[in-house]
Amino acid sequence: MANATKPDQHSSNLNVLWQQRRNSSAWRYAWTYLALGAIAIVMLLPLVWLISTAFKAPTEDIFQFPPRFLPSQPTLQNFVTVWQSNPFGRYLFNSTLVAVLTVGLNLLLCSLAAYPLARLEFRGRDLIFSLIVSTILIPFQVVMIPLFILIVQLGLRNTYLGLIFRRSPPPLASSCCVRRFRAYPKS
Secondary structure, three states, X not given: OHHHHHHHHHHHHHHHHXXXXXXXXXXXXXXXXXXXXXXXXXXXXXXXXXXHHHOOOOOOOOOOOOOOOOOOOOOOHHHHHHHHHOOHHHHHHHHHHHHHHHHHHHHHHHHHHHHHHHHOOOOOHHHHHHHHHHHHHOOHHHHHHHHHHXXXXXXXXXXXXXXXXXXXXOHHHHHHHHHHHHHOOOX
């Protein structure tokens, strides 16, 4: 009879240990999510402040203490004033044009550079790839002034091409394209 009660006692001890572990794990998760929630609230406070201040009337004091997050008289006049005083349509067009052309040019140049490095066998291929990847280690601050001088000498200052040329082609994108081409089968 003594042997018959031991497995039951052993399983009940395991159940107790399992229950304790599950409870401590649940508390650990609860504290983790509580801490992450508090951090998220602290991180979102400047965004809430920005949005609430945007809807406040010009007569409201935005620097009062303690701060009031809800405007007493919400208004859209701030947005109308800013939109009329600045050419935001032109800003949006400039940003969109430069972004689309830069991405398109990067895709074209990186693909043209990556395909032979990934598929063709030629002498110096690994050296060229290593040189492209090693340029990632050069900080932009090192090449910023020589790049600006080059753009000025080419007559591209204050032009769309000058903005696009500065961002094309990044070596990281070329190395990623090489790795992607190598991942596909050759057939």
